[in-house]
Amino acid sequence: MLEEFADLEREYRAFADEHVAPHAALIDREECIPTEVVEALRNAGLFATGFPSRDQDPIAANLRHGLVHEALGFASASVQGLVNVHHMAGSAIARWGSPAQKEHWVPRLASGEVKAALAITEPNVGSDAAAVETRAVVDGDAWLLRGAKCWITYGQNADLFVLLAATEQGGTAFLVPRRSANLHIEPIRGVLGCRGYMLARLHLDGVRLSSEHLLGKPGFGLTHVMATGLESGRYNLAWGCVGLARACLDASLEYAHERRQFGAPLASFQLVQQMIARMMTEVHAARLVCWHAGVLRARRDPSAIKEATMAKYYASTVVNRVAHDTLQIHGANGCGSGSPIERYVRDARIMEIIEGSTQVLELAIARYGYQERG
Amino acid sequence: MAENIAVPIREFVTRSFSGQQLADEDDMFALGFATSLFAMQLVAFVEKQFGVEVDSDDLDIDNFRSVRAIAGLVERKLAA
Numbered sequence: 306m307l308e309e310f311a312d313l314e315r316e317y318r319a320f321a322d323e324h325v326a327p328h329a330a331l332i333d334r335e336e337c338i339p340t341e342v343v344e345a346l347r348n349a350g351l352f353a354t355g356f357p358s359r360d361q362d363p364i365a366a367n368l369r370h371g372l373v374h375e376a377l378g379f380a381s382a383s384v385q386g387l388v389n390v391h392h393m394a395g396s397a398i399a400r401w402g403s404p405a406q407k408e409h410w411v412p413r414l415a416s417g418e419v420k421a422a423l424a425i426t427e428p429n430v431g432s433d434a435a436a437v438e439t440r441a442v443v444d445g446d447a448w449l450l451r452g453a454k455c456w457i458t459y460g461q462n463a464d465l466f467v468l469l470a471a472t473e474q475g476g477t478a479f480l481v482p483r484r485s486a487n488l489h490i491e492p493i494r495g496v497l498g499c500r501g502y503m504l505a506r507l508h509l510d511g512v513r514l515s516s517e518h519l520l521g522k523p524g525f526g527l528t529h530v531m532a533t534g535l536e537s538g539r540y541n542l543a544w545g546c547v548g549l550a551r552a553c554l555d556a557s558l559e560y561a562h563e564r565r566q567f568g569a570p571l572a573s574f575q576l577v578q579q580m581i582a583r584m585m586t587e588v589h590a591a592r593l594v595c596w597h598a599g600v601l602r603a604r605r606d607p608s609a610i611k612e613a614t615m616a617k618y619y620a621s622t623v624v625n626r627v628a629h630d631t632l633q634i635h636g637a638n639g640c641g642s643g644s645p646i647e648r649y650v651r652d653a654r655i656m657e658i659i660e661g662s663t664q665v666l667e668l669a670i671a672r673y674g675y676q677e678r679g
Numbered sequence: 680m681a682e683n684i685a686v687p688i689r690e691f692v693t694r695s696f697s698g699q700q701l702a703d704e705d706d707m708f709a710l711g712f713a714t715s716l717f718a719m720q721l722v723a724f725v726e727k728q729f730g731v732e733v734d735s736d737d738l739d740i741d742n743f744r745s746v747r748a749i750a751g752l753v754e755r756k757l758a759a
């Protein structure tokens with residue numbers, strides 16, 4: 306069935322080759338995504354795929370969306386990350402926003418006029434998101450937020466944050482515009498990989514928000530609003546990992562034929578062939594898991610949540626093995642700063658930490674298994 | 680509570696909680712069965728099984744805490 310989407314795949318790859326890939330090294334070096342890349346994404350309508358319309362065939366919409374993330378992951382993990390967090394935040398708004406919130410935000414998000422990010426993590430809170438310390442209290446007819454968020458992808462530039470805070474009723478999601486008074490944004494630089502994520506710390510020093518900024522209901526911020534964003538993020542990131550893994554595989558195939566040692570191309574050595582065979586099989590398998598997750602999502606099947614979790618878990622571990630072997634095949638030539646390979650390895654490493662670390666996803670997947678066992 | 684609505688909900692809940700038998704009125708959240716994972720699975724199940732859409736107005740724990748509560752939500756949505 307993926308073959309039916311071959312034209313789209315080519316189209317997105319051509320876009321990424323032309324508008325994203327040429328900037329990938331610079332993005333990594335400067336830790337910043339140029340405006341022209343963001344504008345190109347907008348003009349190509351790539352921010353919109355996270356907001357499928359009702360008249361689109363849901364299976365086609367989900368797979369098209371996946372292929373966008375795959376193509377971006379192939380060209381630049383950083384750019385894929387920007388679009389990913391936008392789609393995560395956007396999916397939470399599209400799913401749980403009030404009619405007025407949806408009417409206001411969704412068209413602006415889909416067009417890319419407004420860029421959104423998702424803010425859960427804090428200095429003391431990572432995997433255990435239920436323990437967030439940022440507090441929101443009722444203050445007259447508004448909410449007052451105090452606390453800090455960190456490691457927020459695209460935090461340096463996003464116009465809108467979907468942000469998790471604790472209230473008396475439990476985890477609660479808020480829409481926090483960047484221009485809110487008493488919101489201070491501090492860039493984070495020098496991260497291992499995905500250096501173009503434009504990470505930031507957010508300091509909420511008494512941010513006052515009217516009730517129109519409440520997303521969903523108090524107490525449902527983590528279990529429903531953020532859970533929707535995270536599910537979307539796992540699906541998107543799984544495809545992004547497949548894209549990055551395919552870039553590694555292509556580079557390995559190329560280099561193995563080009564580089565000669567002991568009078569023969571590396572490709573002729575059986576130990577290199579073993580690495581290539583493992584990469585090919587794992588990349589293909591990861592892609593099929595993503596595809597299957599897309600179909601289940603389109604059918605709104607309850608097991609789609611499990612499938613997206615498995616897709617992210619598997620694809621993020623595959624891309625690490627594949628990037629590792631790619632560097633091995635490239636030897637010293639892959640280690641230099643002029644080579645994309647060392648960037649692939651650093652970017653891949655991030656994938657096992659974000660959107661649920663490998664261990665946290667393993668716990669979740671095992672829990673699904675126990676549930677299914679009955 | 681209509682049986683044609685209650686039966687699939689009971690089956691889903693029992694399956695989700697490793698075969699644990701709950702009475703229709705048992706509060707799954709107070710009893711500690713319901714996890715955040717279950718919360719989204721439940722929404723997806725209700726929407727797919729009954730062809731309704733759960734939206735932000737429905738986010739009230741009283742709509743989800745027991746088999747009877749979920750059936751009540753579904754009945755109201757189907758009648759709307």
Ligand SMILES: Cc1cc2nc3c(=O)[nH]c(=O)nc-3n(C[C@H](O)[C@H](O)[C@H](O)COP(=O)(O)OP(=O)(O)OC[C@H]3O[C@@H](n4cnc5c(N)ncnc54)[C@H](O)[C@@H]3O)c2cc1C
Pocket residue numbers: 390422423424425426430431432433455456457458459496498499502504655658659660661662663664665668
């Ligand atoms: C590049 C980058 C971008 C990010 N972007 C965002 C963003 O946009 N928004 C946002 O909110 N956050 C973001 N994050 C934060 C990310 O979501 C967290 O890093 C992630 O949730 C893990 O939390 P932690 O790093 O604090 O690790 P911790 O939760 O402190 O975990 C540390 C280690 O312990 C393990 N561990 C934790 N709990 C368990 C357990 N129960 N059983 C077994 N092992 C366990 C973890 O797997 C990990 O290996 C980003 C992080 C990075 C690095």
